[in-house]
Amino acid sequence: MSPIVKLIAQRIALGVLLLLAVSVLIFAGTQILPGDVAQSILGQSATPQALANLREELGLNDPAYIRYLRWLGGVLTGDLGTALSSRQDIAASIWPRLKNTLFLAFWAALVSVPLAIVLGLLAVRYRNGFVDKLISGLALASTSLPEFFVGYLLVFFFAVKLQWFPGISTVYDGMPFGQRMMAIALPATALTLVVLAHMMRMTRAAILNVMQSAYIETAELKGLRAFDIIRKHAFPNAIAPIVNVVMLNLAFLIVGVVVIEVIFVYPGMGQYLVDHVAKRDVPVVQAVGLIFAAVYIGLNMVADIAAILANPRLRHPK
């Protein structure tokens, strides 16, 4: 087996193992939380008999590991359980919300990732000059502002004053694509502003690091233009760190959008999670937590694999 296949297989196996470990943690965490599921379903006025019956019915009297295995078995077969608060199937109610979250993250990523990388390249091209300082300054300022503040600023100017976009991003099934895009314009912009600087600064730093190499001098002495040197000779050698930070930010776009979704009343995973935490709906919290963990681990795995593939020594062994 070629070493690269072996390395990638190792990464994937490691990712699966990690996800399993996280599932244990999530399960254990929700067990430690104070409060009793049966009690929260039936309310304070429930009789001890009713509570005992419900506990029996939900299997809460079984040892923890049996409940964990039962839960894990359900997850693996696509059954995330039933929400306590609404008695609805969790998988069925999560799916449309996950789609919404992914839709928002996709468009935010499509704008922010290329923009961040191009801005990073430009910052290197004009390093320490006016353009570099302007790019870095604006990007840092937008990141330093808390995301709820950015969100409200956008709402104030573009929804209230100019009335270009709706201030509340309601989306529903069968909504026309154009309207849907109008609806997510502001939250996607807010997310872009939040993640831009991190990726831009990392691109800049990674490429500047590579710019010290002797082969950059070789390219200069061939008469290449400064931007071509950065693009052709520096960037391919800086891919690994850049992909890493891009993936971290993509993960944030999916799992960290809680605040933005609440501000714009966007029906995504974050909103769903917040609602059910408030209701102490443990099965929903477990399911959402597991999905977020899977996204996080999955994207980081992609970053690792991309870094392996970007290394010519691994792609083309001696």
Added chain:
Amino acid sequence: MVAKATAPKAARTGPLLDIRNLRIEATVYPPGEPPKTITLVHDVSLTLERGKVLGLIGESGAGKSTIGLSSMGYGRGGVKITGGEVVLNGRDILKGGVGGLRRLRGREVCYVAQSAAAAFNPAHRLMDQVVEASLLHGVASRAEAERRAMALFRKLSLPSPETIGQRYPHQVSGGQLQRVMTAMALCPEPDLIVFDEPTTALDVTTQIDVLAAIKEAIRDTGVAALYITHDLAVVAQVADEIMVLRHGRLVEWGGTRQIIKEPRQEYTNALVSVHEIAHQEQQPGKTPALSVKNVTAAYGGGHVKVLKNVSVDIFPGQTLAVVGESGSGKSTLARAITGLLPPEQGSVTFAGRTLGNRLADRPKEDLRQLQMIYQMADVAMNPRQTVGTIIGRPLEFYFGLRGRERDAKVAELLDKIEMGKGFVDRYPAELSGGQKQRVCIARALAAKPKLIICDEVTSALDPLVANGILKLLLDLQKEEEVAYLFITHDLATVRSIADSIAVMYRGEVVRYGPKSQVLAPPFDAYTDLLLSSVPEMEIGWLEKAIKGRRMESAGN
């Protein structure tokens, strides 16, 4: 396009390169002081005719590379050309602006760097990099440029010239990469190539092949060259004229024969004269200080055998030189002796008792008796510690010396390495290369060891400085009765310092004995190759040496 094609032709009559009163400056930022401007090159002038080779020679800091790169209008890291003219093909390139420089770089002037391994982009195939300049400047179509590159690969006797371009830099050996880089410089058919120490980073046995390939390529293509090196014997093989530089000033400029046979300046004379130190060989004693018996060692859990059944003895107060090319196992032998790489088989005996295989198994006293000095003095010292702290550390660690006692001892050691007391509070960054190596020697001596392992300690130094270090080591050996295991690839060093020699080749000791025996014929094939590859300051040595070889060098 038309202008580009005719401009050089119109100027075919004058010299190719005419540098007049070149002045190059740089701004330096010393710690704790305001930035200041220093002058690297003082009013140097030179002319180079078409198809001729001019050797630029001098120690580090002489301004050789800076002058060479000025022919491309390039200043490394903040270095600026502040005065004079660089006239190439009849025009002053310093007045052509950035666009003008870009058009000449990679077209009229090409560059071959010292370390091709670092100068090639690891992310691209060799062929893409070799033809890049030709395509950029519209010299040739891709197919034409690749055809030209393959012809050059063949001329430079690279293996499988049709397919080597499809490889990545890490898939090719250092000697081969240096030749690919030469092909890269020749591919756009420039008028001038700047060779910046192209063989310095190579083994002697590989250097000779690369040197021959470069020389032949220069002769056959008629390209002119600036050949930068610190090694007069090397430049004597390829240059028509030699220019000696020191501290950014011209010392002497003349024909190759005149410079090496009849130098007119004292400094040139010092460079030309042979730096062998007359060292009387000592007879091996009765009992060795350290004895390596049948040691076999491997990396990667036994997969890569790097030492095969190696046995050598080192006698008290004597020097064993271990020679061989890179990859022959010299440094691994040092790692096995110090316990950094536990041997798989065999043992290391010191002062009559067997040392623990692993470093962790050895008592402090054993560690004290074996000290090491490294090739790269600047990375072997903590940059944030002063010289006093660095030398004082082993005194505290091994002998528990503190305060005034330690300071007195540090002063004594500084005296021994011929550096005054003023150095105690200096940081490594404030020292020259030779001074740094002296501090490392003092640190090793501070432990009062019976044996010091010297791993290529003079390889990174200029010849005159290296000579001073060798003399110091010999003097210290007499005073302290310390034995040296001297690892080197430089045979001149071996002649100067060794009492006995072990020649290593692919992990085995192929020749071992007192210096006089090892260096006397009849030779085995490898020792012969090693000895005959050492450049001699003799015009025509290269051709003679290539002809007389009995085996190919391994770097090919």
